[in-house]
Amino acid sequence: MAAARRMVVVGGDAAGMTAASQARRLQGPDELKIIAFERGDYSSYSACGIPYWVAGDVGQRDDLIARTPEQHRERDIDVRMRTEVTAIDPDRGRVRARELPRDAPPGPEFWTEFDDLVLATGARPVLPPLPGIDAEGVHGVQSLEDGQALLERLDALQGPDRKGSGNGGDRLRAVVVGAGYIGVEMAEALVRRDFEVTVLEGAPQPMTTLDPDMGELVRDAMCDMGMEVVTGTPATAVETDDSGRACAVTTGETSYPADVVVLGLGVAPETSLAREAGLPLGESGGLLTDLAMRVRGSENIWSGGDCVEVLDLISGRTRHVALGTHANKHGQVIGANIAGGYATFPGVVGTAVSKVCDLEIARTGLLEGQAREVGLQFVTVTAEATSRAGYFPGSRPMRVKMLAERGTGRLLGTQIVGREGAGKRVDIAAVALTAGMTVGQMTYLDLGYAPPFSPVWDPVLVAARKATAAVSG
């Protein structure tokens, strides 16, 4: 009998462990040996759930863990926790690794051979080199360890009943640096924990994943929720008190006092290993793969999740999109391919959805700036509509912005900001984008209609109708 092939996975979260699970589903341990290295303490966890854990929506850390190392091991996946891969040797088909025991120096380095390698090293938080950024009291929210540390800090400040005033009786203050997805989600978590929240954003608007006019809607709503939103003024330093703990964030001119500082500046692909091994990286630093998720130029190295760039089906360019839903799909594709099947990940259209308290924020396709950048000529329209029939209780307003190519009428992008029922409507546009529909075709889409679910013209169709008129006008 032939020896089992060896699949080595670097990174034990969504992409890596989905690849491992999918490969195992298709091939047993006699055919395929699977070893997964994870340098942290957790496997297969939901980083996107951390803001809701901090907010109290999610009761405990373990709720965010889809599958523990033990559960993976029961399925014959050899997960090595607290084990860091320190080098990749593509030519000889091996990786170098070492254990990271708790409260002890790293163990000796050793080499492990692979027939197929999966790089699923994820992303790291963007950390500008500001004075004080490493101070105690400055928290990222990328890993479960980060979330745990932040929760402990908040609980220490607030006490068990999560009061909004500290031990001295003053209102507790939080500064969130960055107003992208993570920033606004953390702002929500902290407001709901009764902190006085200031959000600092270097760009002129919150949510630069939206066009400025739509981002302004988010700003207005955040202010109505009692947050202070400071834009156009990047943070320049974290100030510390005598004990070395963060006590304020300054933008140069103004200092914003903080009992806790949360960093939400987005993430960048974690590809230092790949870079050192000479693997091809895109502009964002993400690994470049083919549609089978095989690293370009490699035979047997695969990559997926937050460390890759993916094809944007609308712009035709590759881009970095860190989202658990993509990571899972990448893993599925990689696992199938390694186990002798054939699968491809066709690319993304740039869909994202988030919320700040009851404000839902969604987008898909290109923003105005992105469409201009790739040289497209387009029209834009915005439409106001409601989530349900206007007369139905709970009907809430939303604004839908739509971009369509001038001349052809092809849908290029959609942004939605509204209340309950707004966010997931972006899926309609996401599927239409994938299918290459025109806004004229979209106008007559047969969508679910009943008064508790939609007006007779769904908000997305109202925008499509307006865009159709603008394209032909």
Next chain:
Amino acid sequence: MAAARRMVVVGGDAAGMTAASQARRLQGPDELKIIAFERGDYSSYSACGIPYWVAGDVGQRDDLIARTPEQHRERDIDVRMRTEVTAIDPDRGRVRARELPRDAPPGPEFWTEFDDLVLATGARPVLPPLPGIDAEGVHGVQSLEDGQALLERLDALQGPDRKGSGNGGDRLRAVVVGAGYIGVEMAEALVRRDFEVTVLEGAPQPMTTLDPDMGELVRDAMCDMGMEVVTGTPATAVETDDSGRACAVTTGETSYPADVVVLGLGVAPETSLAREAGLPLGESGGLLTDLAMRVRGSENIWSGGDCVEVLDLISGRTRHVALGTHANKHGQVIGANIAGGYATFPGVVGTAVSKVCDLEIARTGLLEGQAREVGLQFVTVTAEATSRAGYFPGSRPMRVKMLAERGTGRLLGTQIVGREGAGKRVDIAAVALTAGMTVGQMTYLDLGYAPPFSPVWDPVLVAARKATAAVSG
């Protein structure tokens, strides 16, 4: 100056008045004179809102009226209320009509000429010829007048505080005949008004717009809501008391006592005028049109809304689908075409959504029986998934059933039964169906993901993934 052309509309609800409004938007009264005849008391109202008015979600009748006759007249649309069209003379381009004054015999008949005629006569409730079906206490819910009469009856039974017991102290009982959309919506309304509700359905399951296995989920949920659901036993008679008022519905063997009887047996196209004028009708009795909504074989007669059959894009056949959302789109198309533009209604994929209390029910495309009827070979899968990330509060289960063509993998239909967040997910499948996507293509759709909105694999994608495996397996 040439005389203005004359557009005559028969039926003052969604399709007719949308056609009038759209034509008026494009052409002024010097170019186009618009006369609309409506035999009832209301224009442009939402019949689909009636169950929610009865339930108390909608406060008053006028909330269901999108535009009053006066508002139409202000826009130079000559609306003639309580005026019945009694004949169409296509050859001479005229219709015969008469006024129906309140509390007086009909007025004399008169002829009105048209250059373009819009038949928007809507649908009439299906009324089986049962003994007693015309008795007092038996209520339809097709028109606002019907809704008003039912509300008055319920209020008389319950008193101002809407108690669930009658004047004699007994629990009030309602029998709903028919368990389709209207039936289940009325069952909800009556349960929420504290009636003891029995639903009688001749078919073996409630919601025959779903496959039997999915319909059973609806039955289970309705029973859990305290309704009695009797299927497979059609009502055979309405029993009346000494005063001639309905007091029970019998299925032959069993008699179900009723303080009020509500008919929810669906609707059929109201096309008696068109039939007498020799216009072409389909199998359901609905008018047949081209994609511009022009009646087949006619030059200047148009039709839309609940009185037409539309092209089913999946089966390639025409079918009758009575939905306000289609009526509005038809009206838009007709109005544009009459006013010198060009628009088409491409057809439907058979999407519908409804709810019974907190149970959401949705479908699009073909059921198993329909797919067999048109000779398709297909696989079916069902998937269980949740509306949000499993760990997120408010995450609710749903079942998604998917049909895909064997061999090609083309999506043929999707049914969803679940709780909050289930119903409108059918839109994903509706757009994919319209685009002719395969379930393999759907599996990698880039849908909005964040823990409060979706699991990493949206429930529709879970079903698509399963269907992909079934198609290739």
